[in-house]
Each structure stands twice: as C-alpha cells, then as structure tokens.
Amino acid sequence: MSKKKILGDFQTPIQLARNVISRLFAGGHPWERILEPTCGQGNFIRACIETASVREIIGLEIQESYVGKSRKIRSEAVKISIYQQDIFDINLAESLQWNSVSPLLVVGNPPWITNAKLGRLSGENFPKKSNFQRLSGLDAITGKSNFDIAEAIWLKLLHEYANDPVTIALLCKTSVARKVAQYVLDRKIPVNSMSLYRIEAQRWFNVAVDAGLLKLELNQGEISYDVAEYDNLLDANHTKTFGFYDGNIVADLESYRQVADLEGTSQLVWRQGVKHDAAKVMELTHRDGILRNGYGDLVDIETDYLYPFLKSSDVQSINSGFVPRKYVIATQKKVGQQTVHLRDNAPKLWRYLNLHADQMDSRKSSIYKNAPRFSMFGIGKYSFQPYKVVVSGFYLPARFVLVSEYQGKPVLIDDTCYSLSFDEEWMAYLICALLNHPKVSQFLSSVIFSDSKRPITKGVLERIKLNAVYEQANIDQLTNRVTDSFGKSVNFDRIGVDKQLQLFESGE
Template sequence: MKLTISKLIEEARAFCKNESAINHEQLVGITDGKAVGTYIEHRFKEYLKNKYEVTIGSSAKGVDLPDDNINTDIKVTSATKPQSSSPFKNFEQQIYGLGYNLLIFVYKKNDINEKCYLGFKHCIFLESEKSGDYGLTKVLRKMIELGANETDIIEILKDKNFPNDYQSLKTLAKKIISNPPKQGYLTISNAFQWRLQYNQIIKLKDEIDGVYTNTNYNEKELEDYQTPLSITEEICAYLKNNLKINPTVIIEPTCGIGNFLRSASKVFESKELYGIEIDAEKINAVDRSIPNLNLINEDIFKFKFDMINENESYLIIGNPPRKNNTNFINNLHGKTNCFNMSEQIILKIIEIFKNTKTTIAFLCKTTVARNIFKRLIKNKIPYNFIKQLTFNFSKISKMNKNSCLLIIQLGEKQLPNNICEVSEFSNPDKILHKICFEYDSNSNNDKLIDIDGKCEIDWKLGVKHDCAKIMELTCKNNQLMNNLDEKVNIETILLYPLLKGGDLKKPLINETSKYIIITQKKIKQDTTYIKTKAPKTWEYLNNNKTYFDNRKSKMYKRTPAFSISDIGDYAFKKYKVGISGFNKEPNFTLVYNEKPVMLDNSCYYLSFDDFDEAYITLLILNSQLVKKFLKNIAFLDSKRPFSKAILKRINIGKCLKILSFADLKKIEKELNLNDYIMPKKFLKYKNKYCKTND
C-alpha cells in the first residue's frame, strides 16, 4: 500500500499511542536529546516501512520522506524546550515556508525504576506553506490587509535583517503584495542552520489540521508529581504512631508509581492493598513485590469501588493530581463545577466511604483542604476528627509549597464546634491556628465575641494595570523614572501618588515617592481624551504600547487602549483605610494626600471623603477585637490571607456595640498616634454606623 498524507497523519497518531505505553529500556539514563530524537525517528521510519511503500530519505538529502506526494521532514523535540535546527536555502523561506511539510513529535521522557517511558504530548503535521515564521507572516498579512505599499514592506524586511540589496527587497515586496503568504506557525531564528522553535505551533495547535495531543496525565500540566519515599514513609509512620490508625485495607487512588503503597505495606499489617491509576506508564512501574497488592488500570472517576465491606477499616491515602483546569477535567471525566482535580477526587472518596470506618489522608493544597472541610460542614457529613498538617514540600520535591496533609476520620458523630486545627507536620502537637466555618460565638472554643456580618462600607481592590514597567514611576532627584530605569517627561494631570502592599507599614501615611499613571476614571472609559488633555503622556503611552498589547489578562480584550481595572469614583476619594492582602498580620493603614493616593491590587481598602470617619475606622480595624476575629476566620497560610471575602465580614455596627470611646483612645495610644479623637466625633460616627434596632 502506498503511503499518503492522510495515512501518514493517522499512523503518526497511532505510533504516539503505541510508543507511550511501552518501556524503552535502551534510553534509560540517556540525557542527550539528539540521541533520543534519532531513536524515535528511526523507530517511526521502520514502523512506516513495515506497512507501506515509502521512500526513506537520507540525511544528506535533508528530507526524511521525500516522495513527491509526501515531501515531509520528521522533527523530534523534547517538551521541555521544543525546538530543532534546519538547513535553509534563502531567507524567503521565512515568508513562504520551508518548501516541505513537517511532522513534529513532542515527547516527555520519564525514567522510573530502571524503566524509560516516552509520553508523546503532541504530534503535529504542518503543511509546507504554513511553515513560515509566525511573527513575520502575521505582520505582513496585517500590513497588506491595511493597504501597505512596497516601501512599507521593504522597511519591515530590513527590520527583520533580510540580507538583500534594495532591488532584491523591492522585488520580494512586490511578490508579497501580489501573493500574500499564508499564516506561518514556526518561530525561525537566523543562524548557520535556522533554529526552529515550536512553542507557537503547540500554543496554536487548534488552528492546524492533523494534530494529535496525548491526554494522558502530564506531571507539569496536571501538577501530578510522584511523592518521594522519604515523605510517604514519614506520613505512614505518623498515622500509625501518633493517630493509632490500624487499617485492614489500604487504597491509593491515582497511585502513580506506588510510593504510598510501598511505604504502607511496610508500616501497616493490612490484608489488602489497592492501587488505582489511569496512566499505564506509571502503573507498569509499581513494585510488584508488595504483598497483597491489587493494581487497577482505570480512571478513578469511573471506578466503582465494589470491594467495600462495612466490616473493614479503610485507609485511603495518596497525593492526587491537583491542576486547576476546569476544561481538562470536564473533557476527560465529564465532570462539572470542578476547579481542582484533587478536590474532586477527595470529595468522591468522602461520598463513597462516608458510612464506613475510614481514615482519609491526602496531600493537597491548603485551599483544597479548606474547601473539603467547608463541604463536610455544609453537607453535615459525620466525622470523628479532622486535621491539617502544613509542610513546605517545595524543599524536597516539585510540589506547591502551600501544601498540607489533610487527615479526616469519617465516623458516626459530628463535632460540635466546626473547627479544624492546623499544625506543622514537623511539630504536630503545636497548634498554629484554627479554621472555623459557620462562625458561632456560642460554640467557638476561643470564646470570640461575635462581630461577624456584613461590612457597612464596600471593600475595594486596588487599581490593576498589569504593566508596572510603564505605568508605575518613581521620583529620583526630582526626575520621574519608570521601572525600565528610563527618564519620563509627562504632565502631572494623570499622575497620582501610589502605595503598594509592602508600603503599608505605619498606621498613617501621607507621603510617597511612587506614582502611577491613571488613564481612566471608570471601567472602559474612552482614553483618546488623553491625546489632547495630556499629549506628552499620550506619546509616552503609545511609545510603549507593546507592553500593553502583551498583557495576558482577558479583561483588557476589546477595551480602549491603555485600559486599567478596579477603578471608579471610590478610587478618587481623598482618604483610604487599606491593608495588604499578603500580610499575615491584619494591620491597617490610613493613607491620604492632597491628590488621592492610589493603592495597587495587592491591597484592599475602604474609601472616605471625611478624615474623621476614616480615622475612627482605622482605630476600630486595628483593635484586638477585629484582629482576633480576622485571624480566626482567615486562612493564614493562603497567598492572600485577608481577602475581600474575609474583610467584608467585619460588621462595624457590632464592633461599636463592644468598643467604647476609652477603647479607641487606648488603641490610638498603642499605635503611637497623636491625641486626636474626641467624644463628639466618636458619637457622630457611632450614630451613623451603630443602629439601635440591631
């Protein structure tokens, strides 16, 4: 049978699937990417020769499959840095393509227990006419669409260092205008041999026909990292020695290469061990000498758990993949409302085993652990105890540093106080803090006074622009400098004082050497007014337009040039009481200036027109009453412990029913502030926020 392009694409896909499932022992320990590439290329050529009539080209000729109807070169590259080199004849190939098709294999090599697996992440067939340079062809096509002339095209070619004389460039420009190139998908850098980079083609693979993408678990994409044996052994020992867990059956969902199973078999005397794993590569690497081991190559979301026996005591243990990727999970498992794979797996396990004698011990992100705890409370699922042990895993593995060991012992009773104790894994007896849901002053062990509710003033996030290099300026020796260390000469009309989260260290701040350009007073406001109102600023922004165009956030799509976010009338009020969302201590700062001070998006704030109102709010928020409340409802190990959702629960009216004028005077003194607050001002404030019918 003669090989065709359609058959070539079909066979390349089949080859990827077949090769991903077998052990390539010849490659164990091989780190030379060229050697791996040659190995894969030779195997694919042999694969084709055994099934089709096909000419295999020589290296001297440069094209691996030179038949006229195929005309395809094979490229093999690692997923870590997807690129290769290619000989070239002339620079025109950057515009109209290399002159031959490309078949690109992108692989991830994994050496596991003296075995080697090649996970093919992508297999892309790229037609010859689409093999030009992505950036250059995109610019040329856009210019032609806008009516560019020969001179315009020549300038672009010169800018791209095309090494031709003027007449040759003019001839090429005419050709480009009369015969516009197809959109290219390679990134081509000039060298003795062109360096072809494939990141762009992988990113835009949905636009290209003949693409195969492997949906097997990928460590980097799914954050599916194998837990080191040193950790799995410590965890199993802790469960047995500290918590006296003695399971008869152990199950590791998404078991990977089975490190938890290995450690559990040594620590516990269990009748049965089960490892469930969708990835055949990993399950093939599990140590088969583990006693009483049952391995199941299946999707955890589809597995039925038919082995459950109410007379057994279970330990469900593991480190599930944890990527926040809704589309991937929905496509792969048909699930909805799932924002983290590990969270969905743990919830599934809880639902299945909630009426059995089961201990669950999972490594996961701290945010996932809190969501699981919240779900237990909301759904009134009985449990005997719940613990969260923090552990900076990034020191010894690739896992997120904000990870923890979540331990839940399901049972017949529901704890009355809805509290999860948080400790360090290295010192589990020392309680760092407690997580409390459905705050209730009557049941809280710490006997907190209830100020939970809804804040009477709206908390706002600081201004967001995602362009700090250009938008944020510093005054040095009476000269404005941007974050590129360039001098900036613009009008002051759109320039505002700026404070960032790290600057909020004192209770009162009214000076700053930082400034920010504020282009809008409300979301999506037309910014062309800047051209006449502040022409120097307009010129500066346009000179740096590339930085704005490269912003990744979708919020700037279809918005006016130089748009910002989280802006409104509230941002231009003179007085603000703010806090850094990243702080571990809830310390609040009152900021003000003749011109409104802007806070960046690491901060949350309340805004005021009246200094006295802002000042009294500052004192209330810095009271021990509020601080203790916040530290008990916030997640102190989060990236942003004091989020808007946390802050808006502070009910000022409730605080005023507890805090007296004398209390505020004491706080004023503790903050080393001048003697300012007076009874009349306090009474006016209290009448506004403390309603007598509450």
C-alpha cells in the first residue's frame, strides 16, 4: 500500500477548506486560536489566516514533507507554529504552548483510514503504528475491530478537551459522525451543540463515501446531544435533526416523535433469508424448462430440492404475475441437518454437489466449519411455510410484499432479504397490509440513516410494534391497498385476526 494511503492522506482542496472556514465563522464566531491536528500541506491554515479574528495557529503533521510546506505559510497578523508530530504521542490540551487562552477551534481533516487496513501495513510508514490503539475507551466507540483512525482522533480530542470550552470541527465520514454522537451521549460528555454539514466527497476527494463536517461545541452552554443535519456545507438551514430517543439513535427526531408509539418489540419473528455463499452452484436460472447454473452449465437434478428464489431486486419489482427468475437448491430443511441422505434420496443432486465440491468445501465463512457437507444457513421450518411477507434490506422506502407459494412450492429468499412466514394466507395478507401502512414507512424512514449500507436490518424490523399500527389502522383501506398491488383479495377471519393480535400482545 502506498504511503499516501497508509497515512489516509487526502489533502483538502483549498476551496473546500475555505468553505468550511466560512461556514464555521459565519455569524461572527470570535475564534482567535486554531489547532489543526493533522495539518498536511496546510490548506485549513491558509483559509484560517484569511479570517479577521484568528491570531494564533498550531499545526501538527506526521510527514516531514508536509511540515515543510505548511511552514512556508506566512501571515503578518497570525502566529503560525507547525510541528512534526504524531498526534497520538502527546496530550493536546497539556502539551501545546499557546500565547493566550482565548476561544479555541480545532479544525481539519483527519485520515480516513481504518485500523484494519493499518493492521496490514508494515508499520514503517506509520511510526509505532501510532499510539492510537492504546487510547482508553476506544473499544467503546468502535466496538469492533474495523474503525476509522478519525474516530480515534475524535475520541482523543473529546477526552483531552473534556473540561475546556472548545469547538471541534472535522471532516469525516457520516458513519464516524454518528459514532461520535453516540459516544458523547453514552459518556455524558458536556456537549452543547452538534451539527453535521454534508459535503460531496466524490467531487472534492474523488471517493464514494458519505461524508461531512461534524462540528461539536464542548462546555459552552446547556447540554444537548441532538445533531442538526445540513444537506450542504453552505446551506442556511438544517433539513433535519438526528439524535437519541430513549437511548436509540434516530435519523429524524421530529418525524420519529410523531410515530414513536410504534417503537416496541415485534412479537413476530423476522428471519433473514438463506445463506449458501456459492451462488454459481446453488442458484439456478430457469428458462424454457431448462435449468442452468452460474457457470452456464445445464443442470439436471431432482426438483424436490429446488425452490423458487427471490433476491432483493426481485422483491422490489415483484407483482401479482410473478414468475421466478431463479431457483435455489436447498440441501437441508434446517440448520445442521445431515446431508448424506441425498446420496440415496437425490442421487443426481448428490452427484452435482460433488462435482462442485471444491467450491462448496472452500467456502470461507467459519459457519461452514464442522457443519455437514454442502450446508446452508438461514434455513428452518419458516423457510418452507407457504406464505411470506418479504422486504429487501437494501431499498428505501421499504416495500413489503406478500409472496405465496409458486406452483405448490414455497418461495425462498436470499440473505439480503427478511421475511415473516405464515401458514394462513389471510394472516400474511393482513400483516403485509399493516407493514405497508404510511406510519410504518414514516417510522422506518425516521429511524434509518439512508446512507447505511444495509438500511433495513432484522434489528430495525423487530422494533415495529404491529399492534400499535393495527389499533390505529383502517383495516379495510389497508387490505384494499394490498388487493390493488396483488390483484386478489383474501377473506379475513376477523375473529382470528383479533385473537392473533392479542397473542402478539401477550408475547405467547
């Protein structure tokens, strides 16, 4: 990996640095002192000396060549000190020598690189691999092994300036901004204002990530953990506020408050679809009565083990005239079931699987270790129930679809989708109608961050309290809507509905 990548070295274009500074100083903020913790070639410093109030700037940078470039910046009115320094080697609040104690702004663009990448590096370009791993509380913010070094820098600043009236404004991924917001809430760090101004990372850095300027004020007033979100850096007004409601992070607080009564625990169990990690072998296309695998080979196997199959894109486009595009081989009826019986019960399938044993046996995920040969996951009784309400994990707004058996066979879904399974059609129909209620859409769009890689997860779906929707919904209107989309209606067992929903309520 190049040194540039190792150090997360994407220098901020001067125009973006100027936009950031004019955003921050708008409204006449009187910062006199600036700390640029990873100053690179110094574009934030250049933008800062153009302001009226700044008197003193300290820039830190690990790379000598950049230190040299930053040291060339001159100003009559501003004292600029640039140090070659790994920021993880010093305590920022204690070690830096300032001329005054006037208001401090920490501004910059720390490296956008994950520690997982860093772990793969030789270390020679990143002195001592930097000391960031020793920071206390890092686990709390990251939770996982893969996190951004920018997160570690945020954490360091928050701890070292915990008692000072400091404003910190750093460009970072929006995912990092959310973790920082969660972190300050969990640790009750005295934050009194947070704003996230989105930037076009593609335009400025040629990278396809969601990013923005997170500005956070410490020790300057009443504590608040709400984050005002602006669509663009220079917008005058924010479009929404994200924050926390009963400890849960919520993407749009105002919208969420209107539907917060839906927050609860689903008494129905959401299931993720099947996982097999061998699409070319296990997923077959069906055209003109011919089955082919992902290698384009003709496949002749016992159809007892073949099921119509839906992937996320199918779920988005499915309608009443549904004809499956794909089929999936189901080697098991439940997780862990032995598969050797296939040798006698489905000899053609057994031969086919053995023909592709190399690929099946080399599946990387640890879940396949010590599992019966040709195993799959995300499979159980629910996979084979005749009626399902299905949603893709990838698309917003969420579209819940009713999927019935196809030619007498239950339809299976892939692991990018989630489903509820039913034995009775009317029940699936009702639940599908409830889930497509506008309040559910509002609930989901208010809790979900649309830039998440997989916006809809099992965790989010399990938060929808269907009883609350049912109590408020006009069932006839709702079921008419499902009827319109699926081209057929279903007779309800009204007594059954009430009984069933009471069961959800009591959690039986």
